[in-house]
Amino acid sequence: MKAQSDIAVVGLAVMGENLILNMASKGFTVTAYNRSYHKVEIFLAGRAKDQSIRGADSIESLVASLERPRKIMLMVKSGQPVDDFIEQLLPHLEQGDIVIDGGNSQFEDSNRRTKALAEKGILYVGAGVSGGEEGALKGPSIMPGGNPEAWPHVKPIFQAISAKVKDENGELTVPCCDWVGEAGAGHFVKMVHNGIEYGDMQIICEGYLVMRDLLGMSADECQTVFAQWNQTELSSYLIEITADILGFKEDGEALVEKILDTAGQKGTGKWTGVTALHLGVPLTLIGEAVFARCLSAQKSQRVEAAKLIKGPAPSFSGDKQAFLNDLKHALLAAKIVSYAQGFALIQEAAKEYKWDLDYGSIAMMWREGCIIRSVFLENIKQAYDKHPELDNLMLDDYFNDVLASAQSGWRNVIAAATVNGIAMPCISSALSYFDGYRTENLPANLLQAQRDYFGAHTYERKDKPRGEFFHTNWTGRGGATSSSTYDV
Ligand code: NBP
Numbered sequence: 001m002k003a004q005s006d007i008a009v010v011g012l013a014v015m016g017e018n019l020i021l022n023m024a025s026k027g028f029t030v031t032a033y034n035r036s037y038h039k040v041e042i043f044l045a046g047r048a049k050d051q052s053i054r055g056a057d058s059i060e061s062l063v064a065s066l067e068r069p070r071k072i073m074l075m076v077k078s079g080q081p082v083d084d085f086i087e088q089l090l091p092h093l094e095q096g097d098i099v100i101d102g103g104n105s106q107f108e109d110s111n112r113r114t115k116a117l118a119e120k121g122i123l124y125v126g127a128g129v130s131g132g133e134e135g136a137l138k139g140p141s142i143m144p145g146g147n148p149e150a151w152p153h154v155k156p157i158f159q160a161i162s163a164k165v166k167d168e169n170g171e172l173t174v175p176c177c178d179w180v181g182e183a184g185a186g187h188f189v190k191m192v193h194n195g196i197e198y199g200d201m202q203i204i205c206e207g208y209l210v211m212r213d214l215l216g217m218s219a220d221e222c223q224t225v226f227a228q229w230n231q232t233e234l235s236s237y238l239i240e241i242t243a244d245i246l247g248f249k250e251d252g253e254a255l256v257e258k259i260l261d262t263a264g265q266k267g268t269g270k271w272t273g274v275t276a277l278h279l280g281v282p283l284t285l286i287g288e289a290v291f292a293r294c295l296s297a298q299k300s301q302r303v304e305a306a307k308l309i310k311g312p313a314p315s316f317s318g319d320k321q322a323f324l325n326d327l328k329h330a331l332l333a334a335k336i337v338s339y340a341q342g343f344a345l346i347q348e349a350a351k352e353y354k355w356d357l358d359y360g361s362i363a364m365m366w367r368e369g370c371i372i373r374s375v376f377l378e379n380i381k382q383a384y385d386k387h388p389e390l391d392n393l394m395l396d397d398y399f400n401d402v403l404a405s406a407q408s409g410w411r412n413v414i415a416a417a418t419v420n421g422i423a424m425p426c427i428s429s430a431l432s433y434f435d436g437y438r439t440e441n442l443p444a445n446l447l448q449a450q451r452d453y454f455g456a457h458t459y460e461r462k463d464k465p466r467g468e469f470f471h472t473n474w475t476g477r478g479g480a481t482s483s484s485t486y487d488v
Pocket of ligand 1: 034102
């Protein structure tokens with residue numbers, strides 16, 4: 001083992017332990033530290049035995065064990081614990097040392113911490129890490145942002161431990177980790193990743209619901225369809241595990257049918273939705289995915305409502321295979337809309353926070369190692385390679401063509417689900433966004449008139465240049481005074 005460690009990892013829970021083992025397996029020497037020291041002892045005697053991993057029993061010994069510039073990665077619970085630990089560390093650090101937060105921190109916290117630490121001469125990195133326990137051990141997707149001066153020091157370690165994608169020669173050499181951008185950009189991208197994960201999961205669940213309740217398919221039959229879809233352009237980790245889950249048996253019966261239909265959530269989908277509202281970006285699909293989990297959690301109300309509120313009894317007559325093909329198109333189209341909305345959110349944040357982002361590179365960071373990994377991300381990379389400033393992914397030729405051919409099946413599925421009383425909040429809201437986005441004249445002319453009528457909020461006119469505002473005394477009773485204008 002080297003006399004001084006390359007990096008320290010603080011926090012020996014599921015992510016920290018596995019990242020340390022991953023780093024050691026790539027030839028780095030790592031110092032392990034945890035608030036409760038007994039976990040360090042257990043780790044050193046167990047999984048870390050005979051590896052290039054040393055323990056530290058105090059912050060002083062942690063800092064002393066590191067070569068300079070020191071790199072200290074926190075894998076602790078996000079929020080106050082991160083600030084508390086940074087406070088404890090600061091008196092022991094020197095100019096140019098690097099603090100990395102690899103937890104699920106809010107991007108505003110990373111904006112704040114990058115600035116506050118830079119004022120003290122300490123380089124801060126806020127890195128989103130995705131892939132859970134297995135990813136952390138074998139190769140996660142890592143999305144680092146923060147102080148760019150830190151990147152050359154952190155890059156060799158992060159790119160060595162991250163998941164890899166094949167290069168043009170078919171070799172697994174392209175790391176699913178690259179510099180995202182300044183301050184909180186890395187954690188912002190990780191947040192949107194998690195929001196997209198909510199959307200992808202809900203889209204799949206809506207497909208399953210239609211198969212089960214409209215087509216009357218068993219879990220085994222659904223499993224066969226998802227396994228087939230995993231050989232198509234829908235191929236992804238989440239479709240793959242869905243097939244596995246549907247085929248899993250307990251006492252000869254599908255376990256999935258025994259699981260209570262109330263979804264949990266830890267909040268990253270909600271943050272994505274709240275951020276979209278703040279930035280004024282329509283993120284309808286992810287928003288619906290969060291609300292779908294909320295509605296599922298109202299189980300006792302739904303049990304009562306199911307008795308009292310009657311809708312149509314689902315029944316399907318027609319060509320089942322053709323309908324399943326339509327359903328596949330509906331899932332694909334909704335997924336395109338979800339990523340188009342997610343990337344539009346990242347683009348708006350880049351403008352707001354003045355981050356210089358490479359959208360194709362972000363797509364490649366999600367290509368492997370994380371929960372939303374899929375072949376589809378390759379097409380997103382290509383779209384941004386062609387047009388780095390593309391306003392919306394749906395405007396890219398490839399995605400426009402896919403949407404054009406998926407459109408009629410997508411509409412058929414939503415029509416059938418609507419007639420049969422089956423809720424598809426994500427797949428149907430995606431279609432509303434798609435139709436709204438391609439509509440030259442929305443009814444917001446009437447909306448502006450309503451706002452001017454009751455609140456003198458003014459409107460712009462089609463027959464006048466943009467930026468000129470008018471107020472009409474609609475009733476003859478109001479005055480000529482208009483309200484000030486403002487944007488969301
Ligand atoms: P947890 O989020 O469960 O955090 C547990 C760790 O935080 C323990 O080492 C604990 O020390 C330490 N800790 C706490 Br709690 N408060 C502390 C404080 N005030 N000062 C110092 N240490 C403190 O661990 P995790 O699931 O491994 O996740 C770590 C981070 O990675 C989190 O931000 C999480 O959101 C993120 N993440 C998790 C996953 C996943 O799949 N679990 C995936 C991606 C990202 P103790 O042992 O002394 O209590």
